[in-house]
Amino acid sequence: MGYKETHSGKDWIEGVVDVGPIVISHFENPDILKWKRKCIIPTSTILGAYHILTRYLRVEKVSAYEALTRTLKTRSPAFYENISVEAVLNSLTNALGYNIESWDGYIVSLAKKFRAAVYTTDLNLMRRVKDVPVVNPIPDEVFNEYNEWLREHLKW
Numbered sequence: 001m002g003y004k005e006t007h008s009g010k011d012w013i014e015g016v017v018d019v020g021p022i023v024i025s026h027f028e029n030p031d032i033l034k035w036k037r038k039c040i041i042p043t044s045t046i047l048g049a050y051h052i053l054t055r056y057l058r059v060e061k062v063s064a065y066e067a068l069t070r071t072l073k074t075r076s077p078a079f080y081e082n083i084s085v086e087a088v089l090n091s092l093t094n095a096l097g098y099n100i101e102s103w104d105g106y107i108v109s110l111a112k113k114f115r116a117a118v119y120t121t122d123l124n125l126m127r128r129v130k131d132v133p134v135v136n137p138i139p140d141e142v143f144n145e146y147n148e149w150l151r152e153h154l155k156w
Contacts, residue, residue: 012038013038013040013114015039015116015135016040016080017032017045018104018107018119018122019048020052021138022041039078040079040110041076041078042081042107042110043079043081044103044106046068049064053068083106087106087109090109090112091105107120111133118132118133119135
């Protein structure tokens with residue numbers, strides 16, 4: 001039961017969720033997974049979350065796997081599973097035009113398609129993309145605590 005099968009054209013999409021918010025809060029903010037907030041989560045963000053969790057945050061691989069597969073097994077209607085050739089073309093155009101990563105170009109492409117905001121913790125994306133709302137959905141206090149925890153535990 002993915003986005004395509006459960007949503008009609010009348011649904012309004014509030015946002016497109018990037019990797020950062022998935023890494024930080026995907027279990028503590030089930031409103032998106034329960035479709036209480038109309039945001040889509042490209043399933044490919046789960047792959048990015050695994051990479052961030054295991055490589056940068058040093059989460060044990062089995063733990064990251066178990067947490068992320070539990071999330072996917074919810075079969076949330078928020079999951080967006082379609083990466084078309086047109087979306088990739090738009091993503092590459094965005095990557096070149098905004099001087100951002102191609103992955104970020106994909107998130108921006110979806111935001112434009114659905115006339116939605118991008119929800120991300122990527123400050124670079126917030127600085128570069130001006131024609132689409134790009135916001136950090138994590139409250140400042142919580143985000144600052146998260147960054148402080150990273151500095152203390154990961155010795156960056």
